[in-house]
Amino acid sequence: MNYFDFQPQNNKKLPLYEQLYRFLISSIQNGSLKEGEKLPSKRQMADLLKISINTIENAYGMLVAEGYIKARPKSGYFVCAITEPVATKKTSKRKEWSPPPNLPVSFLYDFHTGAVDTTFFPYATWAKITKEIMADNRQLLNHGHPQGDSCLREALCQQVAEMRGIFCQPEQIIVGAGSEYLLSLMIQILPTQSVFAMENPGYGKNYHIIRNHGRKICPIPLDSEGMQVEQLAQTNANIAYITPSHQFPMGMVMPINRRMQLLHWACEQKNRYLIEDDYDGEFRFHGRPIPALKGLESNDKVIYCSTFSKSFAPSIRIAYMILPETLLAIYKKNFSSYACSVSRFEQHVLYRFLKEGHYNRHLNRMRTIYRGRKEKLTEELRSLPQSNKIMIIGENAGLHLLLQIGNGMNEAQLVKSAAQVGVRVYGLSQYCPVATPIPSNWVVLGYAALEQGEIEAAVRLLAKAWFE
Amino acid sequence: MNYFDFQPQNNKKLPLYEQLYRFLISSIQNGSLKEGEKLPSKRQMADLLKISINTIENAYGMLVAEGYIKARPKSGYFVCAITEPVATKKTSKRKEWSPPPNLPVSFLYDFHTGAVDTTFFPYATWAKITKEIMADNRQLLNHGHPQGDSCLREALCQQVAEMRGIFCQPEQIIVGAGSEYLLSLMIQILPTQSVFAMENPGYGKNYHIIRNHGRKICPIPLDSEGMQVEQLAQTNANIAYITPSHQFPMGMVMPINRRMQLLHWACEQKNRYLIEDDYDGEFRFHGRPIPALKGLESNDKVIYCSTFSKSFAPSIRIAYMILPETLLAIYKKNFSSYACSVSRFEQHVLYRFLKEGHYNRHLNRMRTIYRGRKEKLTEELRSLPQSNKIMIIGENAGLHLLLQIGNGMNEAQLVKSAAQVGVRVYGLSQYCPVATPIPSNWVVLGYAALEQGEIEAAVRLLAKAWFE
Numbered sequence: 001m002n003y004f005d006f007q008p009q010n011n012k013k014l015p016l017y018e019q020l021y022r023f024l025i026s027s028i029q030n031g032s033l034k035e036g037e038k039l040p041s042k043r044q045m046a047d048l049l050k051i052s053i054n055t056i057e058n059a060y061g062m063l064v065a066e067g068y069i070k071a072r073p074k075s076g077y078f079v080c081a082i083t084e085p086v087a088t089k090k091t092s093k094r095k096e097w098s099p100p101p102n103l104p105v106s107f108l109y110d111f112h113t114g115a116v117d118t119t120f121f122p123y124a125t126w127a128k129i130t131k132e133i134m135a136d137n138r139q140l141l142n143h144g145h146p147q148g149d150s151c152l153r154e155a156l157c158q159q160v161a162e163m164r165g166i167f168c169q170p171e172q173i174i175v176g177a178g179s180e181y182l183l184s185l186m187i188q189i190l191p192t193q194s195v196f197a198m199e200n201p202g203y204g205k206n207y208h209i210i211r212n213h214g215r216k217i218c219p220i221p222l223d224s225e226g227m228q229v230e231q232l233a234q235t236n237a238n239i240a241y242i243t244p245s246h247q248f249p250m251g252m253v254m255p256i257n258r259r260m261q262l263l264h265w266a267c268e269q270k271n272r273y274l275i276e277d278d279y280d281g282e283f284r285f286h287g288r289p290i291p292a293l294k295g296l297e298s299n300d301k302v303i304y305c306s307t308f309s310k311s312f313a314p315s316i317r318i319a320y321m322i323l324p325e326t327l328l329a330i331y332k333k334n335f336s337s338y339a340c341s342v343s344r345f346e347q348h349v350l351y352r353f354l355k356e357g358h359y360n361r362h363l364n365r366m367r368t369i370y371r372g373r374k375e376k377l378t379e380e381l382r383s384l385p386q387s388n389k390i391m392i393i394g395e396n397a398g399l400h401l402l403l404q405i406g407n408g409m410n411e412a413q414l415v416k417s418a419a420q421v422g423v424r425v426y427g428l429s430q431y432c433p434v435a436t437p438i439p440s441n442w443v444v445l446g447y448a449a450l451e452q453g454e455i456e457a458a459v460r461l462l463a464k465a466w467f468e
Numbered sequence: 469m470n471y472f473d474f475q476p477q478n479n480k481k482l483p484l485y486e487q488l489y490r491f492l493i494s495s496i497q498n499g500s501l502k503e504g505e506k507l508p509s510k511r512q513m514a515d516l517l518k519i520s521i522n523t524i525e526n527a528y529g530m531l532v533a534e535g536y537i538k539a540r541p542k543s544g545y546f547v548c549a550i551t552e553p554v555a556t557k558k559t560s561k562r563k564e565w566s567p568p569p570n571l572p573v574s575f576l577y578d579f580h581t582g583a584v585d586t587t588f589f590p591y592a593t594w595a596k597i598t599k600e601i602m603a604d605n606r607q608l609l610n611h612g613h614p615q616g617d618s619c620l621r622e623a624l625c626q627q628v629a630e631m632r633g634i635f636c637q638p639e640q641i642i643v644g645a646g647s648e649y650l651l652s653l654m655i656q657i658l659p660t661q662s663v664f665a666m667e668n669p670g671y672g673k674n675y676h677i678i679r680n681h682g683r684k685i686c687p688i689p690l691d692s693e694g695m696q697v698e699q700l701a702q703t704n705a706n707i708a709y710i711t712p713s714h715q716f717p718m719g720m721v722m723p724i725n726r727r728m729q730l731l732h733w734a735c736e737q738k739n740r741y742l743i744e745d746d747y748d749g750e751f752r753f754h755g756r757p758i759p760a761l762k763g764l765e766s767n768d769k770v771i772y773c774s775t776f777s778k779s780f781a782p783s784i785r786i787a788y789m790i791l792p793e794t795l796l797a798i799y800k801k802n803f804s805s806y807a808c809s810v811s812r813f814e815q816h817v818l819y820r821f822l823k824e825g826h827y828n829r830h831l832n833r834m835r836t837i838y839r840g841r842k843e844k845l846t847e848e849l850r851s852l853p854q855s856n857k858i859m860i861i862g863e864n865a866g867l868h869l870l871l872q873i874g875n876g877m878n879e880a881q882l883v884k885s886a887a888q889v890g891v892r893v894y895g896l897s898q899y900c901p902v903a904t905p906i907p908s909n910w911v912v913l914g915y916a917a918l919e920q921g922e923i924e925a926a927v928r929l930l931a932k933a934w935f936e
Contacts, residue, residue, distance in 0.1 A: 067723020083728035086735045118609035127602040134595040141586035141781035177645040177809035255535020260551035267554045287530045313609035315812040341645035344783040
């Protein structure tokens, strides 16, 4: 080994000790320094290379720490035995980052069901409360309660009691970073062999989440009241996942009788549960919101979950679920070491939003705005000369409705001809995670993100596409 | 049915229509209104009860919406067939919420390994940037990229390149709400039949997470270099979960040779991967941090994950992982519909923290502070008259160290006698998720949250407990 091969560079970014360290590593790797070979002592090396002993010490120290060389007391430094690296695949060059392909920009109006209008989000209040919370709450940097801070859970209890007719204890509530996170947790809390009955048509993402956990799914067809209980009873499913306040995407509200039937089904066996997904239950436009199914039961069979993504903003990842006592016990046993996945600062901002009435004010405001949009959409459709060929379904609640178009076009043709005039609508079959016999001429329109003027213009374009 | 039984109350909280609605529901429930029975028309009912027709309309509307009654065109309102509710269990009364039982408050000093000192967190800068981000970024209310916003992933790429010697693409990075969330995602991305080799002793929470997903675990004993590869090779595990920068809790740094051996093991079969958990790799006190194992490989076999919980604050739930290309493809196929679980506002605050150098300044500061504490602790221990009975292990990195105490006490006695003088230390066996032959007289001390003065006082108490 010829140590004079070491050629120090004047390089501010790479200090001398790092250069020596790298030189010695490559010498070990290329075999000039062999296993068991003794290195010069620090003093010798410093003299040899005319660099300070400190530099040598640093380089040797790093090589020892990483296991390239070892120090034998009173004897010196020796090269360790090091397994050859694995033959390398060709490293791919670093590609420039590019965003994933987006939707074609050619749509003038998009009736996407996932969109909400964040224009009216009380941003200033949110920012002000955030600032206040951050001003004097250093203690929020430390761990909070795994289920979410208790002030927030107390406020959520009050909220669901007043708005959804559910009476529960804060202890039953688990706050998490979005409903996907909570569904994932639910799946793990429920018995391992669980089979999930899912609405079909239904929310495709939940099918994904359940399958990604390796759980089995039984898709259950709907009738005008929602999930068909007789069909459910014929499967081996023990969990039924439902959206009773406003079925996604069909829009029906589950009537009391079907709710009772599902509760009966759940009570027949110990391991049966209902998951009530109340994703947009706040948005009902006539009378007050339909009480939650969870509020009807007293047998601890319903897991209730809701999210702030629809009522607030998609990027505010706060959802919560209410667990029956039996499942709460399992959660506490196996999951209570998991930290709450929502930042404590955001938890406290939301808490103040609820407590100070900002949230309900915002909801009322959005309900009025969304009702206006819904009415605009239905009025525009009903005032078309061809309105007798349009049936509107599921318009009483939620942020989307369905249209059955009797112009002879099938779903694909309806979607395509709308796209040709710059309007994006969605075929019902897109919401069927498994093939189902569904009407062939239905489309889904989410109207939450379109202003009334836009809706008017969009309907005119749709009329052109579908009837001219 | 006698409708005059309806006794309206003067109740501001319960409007008249809601009172009528409730009255009619209870009449249906108690059988005074029977299935199929016709209700008075709205006009008749209004005359009968001397209340406005609007009120009747509201009440009937709600009953129709919830499926208690139905309207038959030109014929009137009829009571629906409703399944009896399930016989109810006795409802437990709402208990007062009480926080979960805490640690006894009698500890003066707690050497908890999970604690960090948030006193030095640059709170003012964090709050200022949060305020700035919130000031003009309304668009952050909408959905961001599922893997985390690209500006943050670019900054993380740069960070791991400079600090950990890893060269990756932003596309490979997934940002999530804490390392627990990401491990859960990893488990689902890895082949379903995967068996996880885990360090023993190791981090118990990760054992939990893997078991909660129903995956099998092979605990692998350690030697002075970390996970024993020969033992690993004898199992059917295909995933090895390791903490090479600073083994938790034993504290050793995995030398280059063991790293190479593990990479060889991983490359032997297609479905084998290493998970490198770099939970406190930033905290090395002599020389620069040990480069990550991920930086050594070119065969795409290492999933790297790291968190900001240790370096920032436990309640800031931001972690990230770097996926090999093969697993990234699976992620994109099955998981890219999942929204990012971290609030976009916090993502952008962290991005600016990284970009503007606040993060590295904070790290350097904390490294100095923690080194001071570690040196104080080791000096105090070494200057005890009984220091020859104390062996200090794993002190070069991370935020905890181990002590082997040769005073004849076993682990339980060491912990108990320390508790009696008000100091909390942790027995090594607590960190063995499965029974392992470990030395019987080792304790673990996390020193990150104790100031130098506290450390001095705590060591004096420990000396009293253990040697007097």
